[in-house]
Amino acid sequence: MSTPLRAGTENCASPEKGEISSEMEKQADELVTRYPVSKRSAVLPLLHLWQETFGYIGPRGVEWIAKRLSLQEIQVLELVTFYPWFRQRPYGKFHFRVCRTLPCALGGAGKTFAALQKLMNLKADGHEGAMVSEDGRFSLEYSECLASCGTAPVILRNDEFYEKVDEKKASELVAGCK
Amino acid sequence: MAISEQRLIFKHIDAPGYTRDMECYLKHGGYEMLKKGLAMGPSAIRDEVKKSQLRGRGGAGFPTGTKWSFIDPSKATKPIYLICNADESEPGTFKDRQIIYKDPHQLLEGMILSCFANGVKLAYLYIRCEFTFGHKVLEKAIQEAKAAGFLGKNILKSGYDLEIYVHRGAGAYICGEETGLIESLEGKRAYPRIKPPYFPAVLGLYMSPTIVNNVETLCNVKHIVEMGGDAYAKIGRPNNTGTRLLCVSGDVVKPGYYEFPCGGITLGQLIYGVCGGIRNGRRLKAVIPGGSSAKVLRAGEVFKVKEKDAQGNMVDREVKLEDLRMDFDSLAAAGSMAGSGGVIVMDDTRDMVECLANISTFYAHESCGQCTPCREGVLWLKKILARIAEGHGRDSDPGLLKDVADRIAGRTICAFGEAAAWPVQSFIGKFKEEIQLRIRRNGTAAKRDTISLTH
Numbered sequence: 243m244s245t246p247l248r249a250g251t252e253n254c255a256s257p258e259k260g261e262i263s264s265e266m267e268k269q270a271d272e273l274v275t276r277y278p279v280s281k282r283s284a285v286l287p288l289l290h291l292w293q294e295t296f297g298y299i300g301p302r303g304v305e306w307i308a309k310r311l312s313l314q315e316i317q318v319l320e321l322v323t324f325y326p327w328f329r330q331r332p333y334g335k336f337h338f339r340v341c342r343t344l345p346c347a348l349g350g351a352g353k354t355f356a357a358l359q360k361l362m363n364l365k366a367d368g369h370e371g372a373m374v375s376e377d378g379r380f381s382l383e384y385s386e387c388l389a390s391c392g393t394a395p396v397i398l399r400n401d402e403f404y405e406k407v408d409e410k411k412a413s414e415l416v417a418g419c420k
Numbered sequence: 421m422a423i424s425e426q427r428l429i430f431k432h433i434d435a436p437g438y439t440r441d442m443e444c445y446l447k448h449g450g451y452e453m454l455k456k457g458l459a460m461g462p463s464a465i466r467d468e469v470k471k472s473q474l475r476g477r478g479g480a481g482f483p484t485g486t487k488w489s490f491i492d493p494s495k496a497t498k499p500i501y502l503i504c505n506a507d508e509s510e511p512g513t514f515k516d517r518q519i520i521y522k523d524p525h526q527l528l529e530g531m532i533l534s535c536f537a538n539g540v541k542l543a544y545l546y547i548r549c550e551f552t553f554g555h556k557v558l559e560k561a562i563q564e565a566k567a568a569g570f571l572g573k574n575i576l577k578s579g580y581d582l583e584i585y586v587h588r589g590a591g592a593y594i595c596g597e598e599t600g601l602i603e604s605l606e607g608k609r610a611y612p613r614i615k616p617p618y619f620p621a622v623l624g625l626y627m628s629p630t631i632v633n634n635v636e637t638l639c640n641v642k643h644i645v646e647m648g649g650d651a652y653a654k655i656g657r658p659n660n661t662g663t664r665l666l667c668v669s670g671d672v673v674k675p676g677y678y679e680f681p682c683g684g685i686t687l688g689q690l691i692y693g694v695c696g697g698i699r700n701g702r703r704l705k706a707v708i709p710g711g712s713s714a715k716v717l718r719a720g721e722v723f724k725v726k727e728k729d730a731q732g733n734m735v736d737r738e739v740k741l742e743d744l745r746m747d748f749d750s751l752a753a754a755g756s757m758a759g760s761g762g763v764i765v766m767d768d769t770r771d772m773v774e775c776l777a778n779i780s781t782f783y784a785h786e787s788c789g790q791c792t793p794c795r796e797g798v799l800w801l802k803k804i805l806a807r808i809a810e811g812h813g814r815d816s817d818p819g820l821l822k823d824v825a826d827r828i829a830g831r832t833i834c835a836f837g838e839a840a841a842w843p844v845q846s847f848i849g850k851f852k853e854e855i856q857l858r859i860r861r862n863g864t865a866a867k868r869d870t871i872s873l874t875h
Contacts, residue, residue: 276585278542279499279626282607286590290549317607324609325590326785327549339550343511344712344778345669345764347873386593386782387511388550391669391762392676401552 255331258296258303266295270310281311285321289328297332326386333372334381336419338362339398340407343387349394350408357409358382358397361416380419423680423689426655428663429639430679433522440557442564445525451570453645457533458578460645462493465537469641471649473661478505478596478634479711479760480835481748484641490621491629493539498628502540503605504531506547506554506635507589507596510711511782512762515665515677516635520547520554524561528584530638532571533645535582538631542583546601549588558586593786597834598632600788611790612834636665656682660747664761666690671767673699683750687717688742691765702767706851707741709751710759712779713839715846717741717756719768725753756846772851773858774873776843777805783840790833797828798840805844813859822848 270288277283285307292303299322308315322328340346340355362380364373372383390396393405399415407415432438432448445451457465470485491500504527508516519527535543547555562584565571573581592610594600599613602625617623624630640662644652653661664682669675673696680690687709691697698704704719721741729735744750751758766775784802789795801824804817814820821844829841848855 276587280606283587283605285607286588286604289590290588311607320609321590321607324788325592327589327591342778343782344775344873345512345675347778348670348764348766348770348775352873385550386591386785387509387513389508389514389517389548391512391514391764392667394669394675398550398552403552 255298255300258298258300260296262306266291274311282313282317284311285313285318286325289318289321289325293328298329300330329371332374332378334374335379336381337372337398337400338380338382338415339385339388340382341386341388341390341394341396342384343391345391346388346395349406351395353409354395354397354407354412355382355384357412358416361413380416423685423693425679426663426681426684427679428643428655429519429526429636429665430677432526433518438522440522440524440561442525442561442568445523446568450525451529451565451568453642454529454532454570455576457536457645458576458580462537462539465533465641465645468644468649468652469537472640472644472652473649473659474637474640474644474652475660475662475748476634477636477640477665477761479510479713479757481758484633484637487621487633488538488631490619491538491631496539496629499542500538500540501625501628501630502531502535502538502543503598503601503625503630503632504543504545504635504638505596505598505601505632506545506551506558507593507601508635508760509548509550509593509596510713510760510762511779512667512669512708512711512764513760514667514669515761517551517554518677519635519639520551521557524557525565526639526642527558527635528561528565528571530640530642531584532565532575532582534631534633534638534641535584536575536580537641540631541581543585544605544625545584545586546595546605547586547588548595549590555586555588562586592788593782594788594834594836597836600834601632602630609788611788612836614833656684657745657747657749660749664746664758666746666761666763668695668763668765670763670765671699671702671770672765673697680746683745683747685746686742687744687746687763688740690746690763692742695765698765698767700767702769704765705768705770706766706772706775708756708762708764708766708843709744709746710757711762712764712782713757713842714751714759715756715842716850717744717754718850721754721850723754725750771809771858771873772847772854773805773809776847777802777809778873779843780805780840783836783843787836787840791831791837793828793831794837794840797824800824801840801844808855808859811862813855813862815856815859817859818848818852818855 273287274284288307304318308318372381374381474484475481589595595604595610600610604610620630660682748758780802784798787798825841825844828837
């Protein structure tokens with residue numbers, strides 16, 4: 243067996259816990275069929291599938307995907323560290339992304355972010371990426387342009403998209419996390 | 421005079437009762453153009469697209485017919501691929517989102533026609549993953565189209581087979597660059613490829629001929645098939661044909677997305693007429709006319725534009741900012757670009773240092789890191805601007821910023837280098853005094869009571 247990767251995984255949490263269901267295996271197989279020319283193309287879809295299932299991409303995910311696609315583990319890991327959407331540690335149950343790019347900034351994204359940070363009682367912890375609350379309930383980060391500049395400021399709460407999120411709406415969204 | 425929109429692509433967007441499912445699309449004449457196109461044949465569609473003079477809507481404005489003509493399906497020895505670039509991520513741009521979420525079948529019909537015209541049997545729809553619902557909308561639309569026989573094997577019994585798959589990105593702006601997108605689709609880091617030799621038309625996806633077109637461009641193909649290339653070319657202005665989706669954001673009363681004949685509206689009409697002027701009764705200070713990469717324009721600027729007069733002679737004409745036409749050639753003549761159609765408006769309370777620092781933070785975050793001038797230089801730009809914004813600027817900083825920016829543009833594999841340098845070059849050029857003043861007021865300036873735009 244190959245030796246586990248170390249470089250690039252310094253910020254990585256411990257291995258992901260949980261079973262790989264047969265449903266997930268089936269989904270993975272279906273995704274690979276979409277790339278009849280080169281199954282390496284299926285790395286991003288499989289990384290999405292893994293992160294959606296386990297919350298982050300740790301050593302198990304990298305190994306599983308590499309094996310499935312007959313790749314070196316580094317060919318998977320280098321994507322995890324390149325693409326901002328992927329993370330190597332779990333985020334909160336409710337993950338907020340606030341768009342920080344110019345039109346949203348003009349619309350008050352800074353105030354929205356500050357309000358969210360206060361409501362979630364989050365402190366910058368020196369980690370790159372999101373701030374995560376101690377109880378694992380909330381996490382918060384800035385995101386680059388979310389492509390809805392006409393309804394600034396906009397945010398994503400997990401997969402849900404919200405427009406014109408001022409401080410009042412931000413507090414409603416946090417209160418709505420059940 | 422009120423300027424009315426001419427909605428071609430946005431015809432049904434936000435119309436009461438219009439939904440994104442197949443049933444509704446068919447009720448509104450959906451997939452009729454696919455039938456017409458299949459009967460016309462591939463080369464006839466390509467001819468019409470050429471005649472239409474359609475220019476790519478992703479940012480560069482390259483003629484679509486010419487792009488297609490680089491590939492000859494009859495001589496191809498390898499499969500030809502088509503990729504729809506739905507990675508919309510240029511700050512200020514939100515037109516493709518409307519199409520994907522509200523009228524996905526229009527995109528599919530345009531895409532199927534484009535694939536048919538170019539002998540494509542396998543196509544991908546590369547959508548940014550921040551459209552967390554968008555990929556599901558497209559997957560469903562594809563399923564519906566397959567069930568109805570518009571996609572898959574033997575489309576409408578024409579003998580033509582086509583598969584389209586949705587591929588999600590993962591939050592990297594550089595995937596909007598076509599060769600970066602191709603690398604990403606191959607399962608790699610999105611490092612753009614050097615041209616030559618890696619022109620997508622020759623050595624694209626899997627080293628095969630590949631066409632990469634923007635969402636809006638592909639939708640236009642459907643309308644070109646419908647009305648014919650010559651009729652389409654009559655919309656807009658010569659060399660700037662068709663309609664243009666414009667997205668207005670920032671300090672206007674009514675931000676939003678609009679559709680006008682290309683060049684059929686001026687920047688002033690757009691801001692003051694269509695968008696209700698500058699909000700809170702303030703005045704215009706600056707506007708970025710084509711996505712954040714485009715060079716900024718300053719209120720009160722007058723441009724010397726070369727134009728053909730009635731006799732066809734080239735003459736110099738002075739054009740005020742408000743009178744600039746919103747088309748490719750006019751904005752290029754003013755030293756900026758029409759780009760992706762994202763218009764970002766800034767009012768007179770806005771601090772240009774903070775606006776620029778915000779833009780440069782974006783580019784520093786999004787540089788793929790492949791070319792040294794860009795990876796290092798853009799980070800320098802961000803750091804220098806951050807220190808000015810924080811009140812620690814140095815007298816030499818404006819010169820240093822320009823120097824660094826000048827050394828990025830033209831020295832990188834892809835156009836990201838220019839995209840990152842242009843805002844800095846233009847802000848420094850047009851707001852130098854304000855930036856110098858900000859530096860002289862160091863310390864006190866940092867405490868000014870403005871909403872910080874730099875995060």
